Amino acid sequence: MVTVYDVAKAAGLSIASVSRALNNQPGVSQATSQRVAHIAKEMGYEPNDVARSLVGKSTRTIALLVPDIANPFFPELVKSVQAKADENEHVLLLADGAGDRHRVAASMTVLRRKQVDGVIVVATALTVDADELFVDIPTVFLDREGPRLGASVVVNNEAAAFAATTHLIDLGHRRIAHIAGPIDLEVSRQRLAGWRRACSTAGLPSSDDLVVPGNFLEDGGYNVGTHITNPSSACTAVFAANDLSAIGFLAYCADNHLSVPDDISVVGFDGIHLSRYTTPKLTTMAQPIVELGRRAADVLFDLIRGEKSVPRIVLSATLLPGASVASPKAVLQ
Amino acid sequence: MVTVYDVAKAAGLSIASVSRALNNQPGVSQATSQRVAHIAKEMGYEPNDVARSLVGKSTRTIALLVPDIANPFFPELVKSVQAKADENEHVLLLADGAGDRHRVAASMTVLRRKQVDGVIVVATALTVDADELFVDIPTVFLDREGPRLGASVVVNNEAAAFAATTHLIDLGHRRIAHIAGPIDLEVSRQRLAGWRRACSTAGLPSSDDLVVPGNFLEDGGYNVGTHITNPSSACTAVFAANDLSAIGFLAYCADNHLSVPDDISVVGFDGIHLSRYTTPKLTTMAQPIVELGRRAADVLFDLIRGEKSVPRIVLSATLLPGASVASPKAVLQ
DNA sequence: TAAACAGAAGTAAGCGTTTACGTGATCTCT
DNA sequence: AGAGATCACGTAAACGCTTACTTCTGTTTA
Numbered sequence: 001m002v003t004v005y006d007v008a009k010a011a012g013l014s015i016a017s018v019s020r021a022l023n024n025q026p027g028v029s030q031a032t033s034q035r036v037a038h039i040a041k042e043m044g045y046e047p048n049d050v051a052r053s054l055v056g057k058s059t060r061t062i063a064l065l066v067p068d069i070a071n072p073f074f075p076e077l078v079k080s081v082q083a084k085a086d087e088n089e090h091v092l093l094l095a096d097g098a099g100d101r102h103r104v105a106a107s108m109t110v111l112r113r114k115q116v117d118g119v120i121v122v123a124t125a126l127t128v129d130a131d132e133l134f135v136d137i138p139t140v141f142l143d144r145e146g147p148r149l150g151a152s153v154v155v156n157n158e159a160a161a162f163a164a165t166t167h168l169i170d171l172g173h174r175r176i177a178h179i180a181g182p183i184d185l186e187v188s189r190q191r192l193a194g195w196r197r198a199c200s201t202a203g204l205p206s207s208d209d210l211v212v213p214g215n216f217l218e219d220g221g222y223n224v225g226t227h228i229t230n231p232s233s234a235c236t237a238v239f240a241a242n243d244l245s246a247i248g249f250l251a252y253c254a255d256n257h258l259s260v261p262d263d264i265s266v267v268g269f270d271g272i273h274l275s276r277y278t279t280p281k282l283t284t285m286a287q288p289i290v291e292l293g294r295r296a297a298d299v300l301f302d303l304i305r306g307e308k309s310v311p312r313i314v315l316s317a318t319l320l321p322g323a324s325v326a327s328p329k330a331v332l333q
Numbered sequence: 334m335v336t337v338y339d340v341a342k343a344a345g346l347s348i349a350s351v352s353r354a355l356n357n358q359p360g361v362s363q364a365t366s367q368r369v370a371h372i373a374k375e376m377g378y379e380p381n382d383v384a385r386s387l388v389g390k391s392t393r394t395i396a397l398l399v400p401d402i403a404n405p406f407f408p409e410l411v412k413s414v415q416a417k418a419d420e421n422e423h424v425l426l427l428a429d430g431a432g433d434r435h436r437v438a439a440s441m442t443v444l445r446r447k448q449v450d451g452v453i454v455v456a457t458a459l460t461v462d463a464d465e466l467f468v469d470i471p472t473v474f475l476d477r478e479g480p481r482l483g484a485s486v487v488v489n490n491e492a493a494a495f496a497a498t499t500h501l502i503d504l505g506h507r508r509i510a511h512i513a514g515p516i517d518l519e520v521s522r523q524r525l526a527g528w529r530r531a532c533s534t535a536g537l538p539s540s541d542d543l544v545v546p547g548n549f550l551e552d553g554g555y556n557v558g559t560h561i562t563n564p565s566s567a568c569t570a571v572f573a574a575n576d577l578s579a580i581g582f583l584a585y586c587a588d589n590h591l592s593v594p595d596d597i598s599v600v601g602f603d604g605i606h607l608s609r610y611t612t613p614k615l616t617t618m619a620q621p622i623v624e625l626g627r628r629a630a631d632v633l634f635d636l637i638r639g640e641k642s643v644p645r646i647v648l649s650a651t652l653l654p655g656a657s658v659a660s661p662k663a664v665l666q
Numbered sequence: 667t668a669a670a671c672a673g674a675a676g677t678a679a680g681c682g683t684t685t686a687c688g689t690g691a692t693c694t695c696t
Numbered sequence: 697a698g699a700g701a702t703c704a705c706g707t708a709a710a711c712g713c714t715t716a717c718t719t720c721t722g723t724t725t726a
Contacts, residue, residue, distance in 0.1 A: 051682035279587040384712035
């Protein structure tokens, strides 16, 4: 490995001058600066970021903790965060599996040791007393309220779920099931709450038998199909807590010769790219995924630069129309 | 930040002893070792990995370069690589956007500076003379042949594409279109070649008008729908170079009231998890995604540990049956 | 009992940078 | 023309750790 020493020797200078030249800092003449740059390139010198991080304050690294990278929602988010990281000349460390509390703790220990400049924590399962995990390291909570301390960028899940459900109600549906997410996630509870409020506001049932537990995955949505489409349940529509669940349910319907939306309407949540390519195309409450990532990253870099305030940014979701909803065949009087 | 010095002072020891104690190395008594451990914990000491990396050889970090993390194939791969990284007490750096040559070069520079221990490079676009990008840093090419140097873990794309196409031929299809991937990717070319060989082996046409260019994304598959289903093309089946393209095509068919597989059969490639939940369920040539990631990581860590040989591992894909293929309605004599 | 040795601890160098400070040489201004 | 300012560069410390080497104490061995 060629170091500043080597370059310095070759240039007949001290390492200090070389360092200054390479970082075009004042204190070196234009001429030497160019000469050094040339020599460095010639020798194939690359600065060692580890050493640089040790002396400087920054590692130029941020981390993103996601519960499940296999859920298409997150890759889309990753892309947008990474773009911002690039922009700020930082590198992205990905930590998957944040759905599990222990893994979150383990990850944070590793990240702290690695001296990452900051962390974006997404929709993870946290114990109530998780505050200390994030102490001393700039953190933005995304799509989940952080512990007491901490900035956050969230979508108003409750309101969005309310709107999604109301959309179905306006179309004439009177019994609407809900495929919930993992109930230990705040977002799941909020979406459930929104569905419930919409139902009760309209004087419709929102009893527990209309809530079927999902897992935010396709199989979750698939497996509850039987329960929802059971004639005795008499549902004409279903609001899924996320798109993957909705897609699973769609598959169930297809396998069982139920037509969506003729037999049953489906509304998803997330607005993942794939929701534009399901059969039928999914009507979904779309989160501003790219915007979420961007804003979170912006806030994080503000924090990293020393910003003291810890903002709480709330973005809103918008209904993305598809072909998976319709008025119920027989609107009950 | 609490350092070894602080711990040493608190324990009345030298930093050397503290270091030894903390890493349970010989040279400290059992008693002191425990005492130090206790004090360190008490003080909330966390070793600084940056410093550790600077003195030691390793940063305990590996990187994964993927062309497009939004393609569900990659998150599944990421998961498996990350599991292996965990196992080896390494952290995963994700670099997206490796579909672009310039970004690959840029990423490698950053990674080299960051002193990552190794890199897994997936299916990226590389210039022919890209060798030098990876010199001096353990590299495994996944799903793509590396430059001259370099270990690789690949799927026999040509053979797999051949088998997928043959499956359609065996069912009686006589005109089979191919939705290709970006043609500057080796994998795309190989899959195209497999399709072509299958067709010509069976004495079927494989002319260029049967090859429609895709982009490995849903919209690519969707947009070529018109061309493929045009009556004058007379295709009864299509083999897509990846699942996302197939899913896009499925969506096109649904939008245009074409039944899959009654009107046209579709075979995908990749075997992403979502292919189990399309309507109809996609028949696809499934890559052993998890295995690919695992093997690549294994090879990489071997390399990191000093292994000299650079293996070339070839895995094979298997046909995952779905409901998107059938015999053509009218088998031509 | 002296010599050899093992164990526990300390000293200090070094990893590759950045940067505060010091030192001449050249320049500016009155 | 001499004092101060400016410039280009060098010296050395610091970042937080690991580790080769040294030192000291106490134990074993002949």
